[in-house]
Amino acid sequence: MESVFEVIAEPNRRAILSLLVSSERSVGEIERRLRMPQPAVSKHLRVLREAGFVESTVDAQRRLYRLNPEPLQELDAWLAQFRRFWSAHVDALERHLDRMDSSTPTRKKAKKQ
Amino acid sequence: MESVFEVIAEPNRRAILSLLVSSERSVGEIERRLRMPQPAVSKHLRVLREAGFVESTVDAQRRLYRLNPEPLQELDAWLAQFRRFWSAHVDALERHLDRMDSSTPTRKKAKKQ
DNA sequence: GTATTATATTCCTTGACATGTATATTCCTG
């Protein structure tokens, strides 16, 4: 598994992460909410835990899992290199559309094509 | 392949994307810069193109590939749900560290190199 | 035309991983 990117490539793991944004959950809760078999949940949680996406604490027979943000921040950092590019790109597109057609209400007025 | 997340799970593809941030490139340039075999480059470019990460134009026998930001913005949108969480988390951590030790150089001065 | 450069595609092999089923472990309750 290894990389942050591979870990989040799996849709069920992304679903688990999204579920944990709101609050920590036990394995059983995840199982019921996401309607996936318990071994699948445990396996995905293992991957997430080993990659640092989640942490767990013991509560009797339960394990409560909660989000840990660091790997997600790492992902965010990788994305950062593209942000400059895409804002430039959006600007260029807007200018282009403004020139083609005046109906885009981005700022103030616009002219006829 | 299908999903944005699977596409960027592959390290060579991420390298290609990073390379294209600065400017568009031909297949041969990518091949040389990243030192990967030409068929590998072409295959990864195909995946990237079909997922909308890159576009190409023909220049004689060359194809020039350039970045297209939309899929990356999609990724950014997915990440957004976690930002609130992690800023809260960082704040809590900072408060905690502040209480333990005052040497965190977040703003102005710093002590120890 | 032929040769050459640039890129794409095909075929094959291999390895990784997701899933299901079954079972193990751990803790709690009576």
Added chain:
DNA sequence: CAGGAATATACATGTCAAGGAATATAATAC
């Protein structure tokens, strides 16, 4: 203590994607 709930692990299996090697396609140069 036995029984059951909650979670983890083991094993077998199928799928799929990455990589290498060879070849095909396309444009150019001579």
